[in-house]
Amino acid sequence: MTETARKRVRSLALAGLILLLSSTLAWAGGDQEKGNGKIVLSTYFQIDPANPQYEGHNEVMKAFAAAHPEIEFKHEYATGESFHQKFQAMAASGRMPDVFTTYVGKRTAYITETGKVLDLRAYLDDAFMKSFNPAAWEAQGSEGEIYTIPPSMAVCHVMYANTKILNELGLSFPKSYKELLSQVDTIKKAGYYPVSLGNKDQWPVNSWLLSALVDRMGGKEWFQKAMVGKASFTDEPFVRSLEIVKEMVDKGVFSPGVNQMSNTEADQEFYQGKSVYLIDAGWRTSAMTTSLPQDFQNAVYMGVFPEIAGAVDHGTSVAVPSEGFGINKELADDPAKLEAALTFLKFYNGPEGAAIRLKYGEIPTCKLDYSQYDLPRLQIAYADFQENTPMGYVIDAKMDGEGMGVLNPSIQAMMFGNMTPKEVAEKYEAWVKENDSNRLGN
Amino acid sequence: MIESKDKKLSFFILLLPALLIYLSIIIFPIGVSTLLSFTKWKNFALVGFIGVKNYISIFTDPEFLQALWHNIQIMLISILGQIPLGILLAYLLYRKLVRATRFFEMMIFLPITISAVVVALLWNRIFSPVGIFTIFMRMITDNPDYVVTIFESPQWAMIPILFVLLWMHTSLYMVMFLANMQRIPQSVIEAAKIDGASESAILTRIVIPALANVIFTSSIFAISGSLKSFDLVYAMTGGGPVNYTSVMSIYLYKHTFTYNNYGYGSAVSVIIVILSVGLITLSRSLYGRYQKKYE
Numbered sequence: 001m002t003e004t005a006r007k008r009v010r011s012l013a014l015a016g017l018i019l020l021l022s023s024t025l026a027w028a029g030g031d032q033e034k035g036n037g038k039i040v041l042s043t044y045f046q047i048d049p050a051n052p053q054y055e056g057h058n059e060v061m062k063a064f065a066a067a068h069p070e071i072e073f074k075h076e077y078a079t080g081e082s083f084h085q086k087f088q089a090m091a092a093s094g095r096m097p098d099v100f101t102t103y104v105g106k107r108t109a110y111i112t113e114t115g116k117v118l119d120l121r122a123y124l125d126d127a128f129m130k131s132f133n134p135a136a137w138e139a140q141g142s143e144g145e146i147y148t149i150p151p152s153m154a155v156c157h158v159m160y161a162n163t164k165i166l167n168e169l170g171l172s173f174p175k176s177y178k179e180l181l182s183q184v185d186t187i188k189k190a191g192y193y194p195v196s197l198g199n200k201d202q203w204p205v206n207s208w209l210l211s212a213l214v215d216r217m218g219g220k221e222w223f224q225k226a227m228v229g230k231a232s233f234t235d236e237p238f239v240r241s242l243e244i245v246k247e248m249v250d251k252g253v254f255s256p257g258v259n260q261m262s263n264t265e266a267d268q269e270f271y272q273g274k275s276v277y278l279i280d281a282g283w284r285t286s287a288m289t290t291s292l293p294q295d296f297q298n299a300v301y302m303g304v305f306p307e308i309a310g311a312v313d314h315g316t317s318v319a320v321p322s323e324g325f326g327i328n329k330e331l332a333d334d335p336a337k338l339e340a341a342l343t344f345l346k347f348y349n350g351p352e353g354a355a356i357r358l359k360y361g362e363i364p365t366c367k368l369d370y371s372q373y374d375l376p377r378l379q380i381a382y383a384d385f386q387e388n389t390p391m392g393y394v395i396d397a398k399m400d401g402e403g404m405g406v407l408n409p410s411i412q413a414m415m416f417g418n419m420t421p422k423e424v425a426e427k428y429e430a431w432v433k434e435n436d437s438n439r440l441g442n
Numbered sequence: 443m444i445e446s447k448d449k450k451l452s453f454f455i456l457l458l459p460a461l462l463i464y465l466s467i468i469i470f471p472i473g474v475s476t477l478l479s480f481t482k483w484k485n486f487a488l489v490g491f492i493g494v495k496n497y498i499s500i501f502t503d504p505e506f507l508q509a510l511w512h513n514i515q516i517m518l519i520s521i522l523g524q525i526p527l528g529i530l531l532a533y534l535l536y537r538k539l540v541r542a543t544r545f546f547e548m549m550i551f552l553p554i555t556i557s558a559v560v561v562a563l564l565w566n567r568i569f570s571p572v573g574i575f576t577i578f579m580r581m582i583t584d585n586p587d588y589v590v591t592i593f594e595s596p597q598w599a600m601i602p603i604l605f606v607l608l609w610m611h612t613s614l615y616m617v618m619f620l621a622n623m624q625r626i627p628q629s630v631i632e633a634a635k636i637d638g639a640s641e642s643a644i645l646t647r648i649v650i651p652a653l654a655n656v657i658f659t660s661s662i663f664a665i666s667g668s669l670k671s672f673d674l675v676y677a678m679t680g681g682g683p684v685n686y687t688s689v690m691s692i693y694l695y696k697h698t699f700t701y702n703n704y705g706y707g708s709a710v711s712v713i714i715v716i717l718s719v720g721l722i723t724l725s726r727s728l729y730g731r732y733q734k735k736y737e
Contacts, residue, residue, distance in 0.1 A: 188586075202683075252587070259682075261572070262570075401700065409684040
């Protein structure tokens with residue numbers, strides 16, 4: 001290579017380097033807040049804005065933008081496991097967004113239990129809090145912290161009934177568990193399945209049935225004791241609840257293949273009039289009101305599992321406040337941003353946002369006068385259900401997620417006859433004793 | 443001397459990008475995983491070094507041993523099922539022992555062109571309690587409660603998955619073998635025919651020895667693919683019901699990303715790497731002996 005050629009190569013390399021550096025600087029500069037006087041909040045939401053399920057959310061965001069033009073968002077969305085994976089990485093790297101989705105239960109413990117979320121108690125006045133269903137303010141941290149305002153309650157146990165089939169068979173919604181068992185033959189002889197429930201994903205039997213049974217047999221007080229080790233999951237309330245699930249399998253209460261059926265398949269079985277009852281979550285009414293013909297909707301009754309002999313509670317369901325938005329604790333040092341974030345949370349969850357979300361099928365935790373709205377019958381029924389049904393605990397919202405990896409497969413094994421209820425209880429108790437954060441106090 | 447030095451330098455310069463990429467995306471993560479495998483994590487925070495405790499917990503966890511056994515089953519079906527079947531199908535097409543070879547070639551190759559998730563959903567739709575097979579069986583048995591109960595047995599739940607894996611991957615091996623069979627000189631086959639060799643003799647005495655290299659490469663694919671199999675199993679059953687169809691990668695995924703136990707998950711990944719390297723080395727040595735025998 002001649003000296004001239006070498007010089008040319010050097011000049012080209014230098015020019016390339018300068019170009020690379022300048023483009024990097026340009027990218028870095030592009031991330032700065034816009035100098036238009038607006039307060040910019042970064043968000044990370046467990047939401048899919050393109051999904052029709054979130055139409056209500058999108059409408060609230062539009063209304064907020066119109067009401068508060070001084071606040072601008074830099075949104076980032078993700079759903080499912082990918083949301084949690086990236087959120088964990090954000091937390092680990094210390095690059096947390098300003099506002100983000102948080103769960104009231106253990107699902108986002110990697111954020112709430114590591115002191116990265118602002119405790120909202122100091123910023124919520126009594127009048128605002130009283131405008132909500134009291135269940136929304138259940139403590140979310142060990143010291144009673146409130147990290148998120150739950151926009152709605154996730155009711156995790158409803159026993160829906162197709163009253164048209166019940167009338168056809170001369171039956172009525174069972175008052176007792178014994179009566180439910182006695183209906184099985186009549187229902188099956190008529191060519192229907194008694195109860196649809198899809199447990200392919202392992203958690204539905206736990207969340208939607210076992211939790212309700214445990215609440216009936218032991219009540220909240222027993223569960224609180226079991227959580228901290230003053231009672232055991234091998235006690236009568238838990239074992240008897242498992243026995244009921246097993247008995248329901250053995251007596252053919254569930255439609256065949258309960259553990260091979262997905263949620264959607266079980267729902268479809270009920271919607272197609274193949275089964276008399278559906279055990280599912282309360283929020284399923286939202287899908288029913290949009291996808292089922294009106295005459296079918298009119299035939300749907302929302303009840304709870306019937307009375308069980310020896311139970312300490314009666315007529316209860318189980319619920320957990322649904323996921324909402326939390327604020328980055330670091331915003332406490334930036335009054336303008338903190339004020340903007342609180343304004344957003346109060347708008348979204350308060351009367352303005354709640355009224356919009358109600359129109360899109362959600363039953364908000366913020367109390368509204370439903371007579372002011374033209375709501376579908378099932379939505380009103382769901383609102384009444386929430387108001388008038390005592391709610392117990394959902395097991396997987398109270399106990400550690402890793403323990404569900406022990407309990408849920410064991411329930412399936414028990415349903416197949418490969419484990420006894422007692423063995424399931426012993427296996428879970430052994431895990432909880434050794435590992436659950438409620439017992440270990442961390 | 444100077445020329446040789448320049449040659450070495452140019453080799454190094456040309457290899458450097460690939461070497462850097464290899465080190466950064468293969469060796470570095472394996473190294474970090476190995477380090478992490480001796481740690482305990484909670485809520486995405488490192489609790490501390492715990493030595494080999496993770497490895498002890500893994501090998502004493504019946505769920506992991508069950509998952510490992512399922513991987514071995516997948517490996518066996520790959521090596522003893524997909525490869526021989528692939529050779530047989532390729533031979534049938536190569537020797538034109540069936541009519542409409544083009545049609546069969548296309549039909550056999552079809553499954554591998556479909557994404558594993560689609561294949562899983564397809565078979566799910568067939569076997570689910572509301573699937574076509576179940577509905578058909580309910581009709582012919584007049585039993586409205588009929589469901590495929592094979593999934594409810596810890597011993598047999600893997601069978602449908604093994605069947606789908608066999609159905610799906612055999613075609614890939616078939617194409618590889620067919621392409622290599624077509625490289626065997628026709629004159630050799632013709633000569634054997636003239637000498638009165640049967641089809642089975644041609645297959646076992648001429649074709650298979652000529653394919654030894656490809657069979658070895660395929661068995662490496664089969665071993666590594668079996669140990670890391672995830673997509674189809676996860677989409678088809680998620681490792682359930684219970685853990686009757688769980689495999690090591692699902693076990694790893696659950697502990698790492700669902701329970702956030704990065705140390706434990708890393709230990710599982712190290713075990714998978716060691717098993718892969720060990721088994722591939724073993725197959726290399728077996729192949730080496732085979733080669734010597736025929737040289």
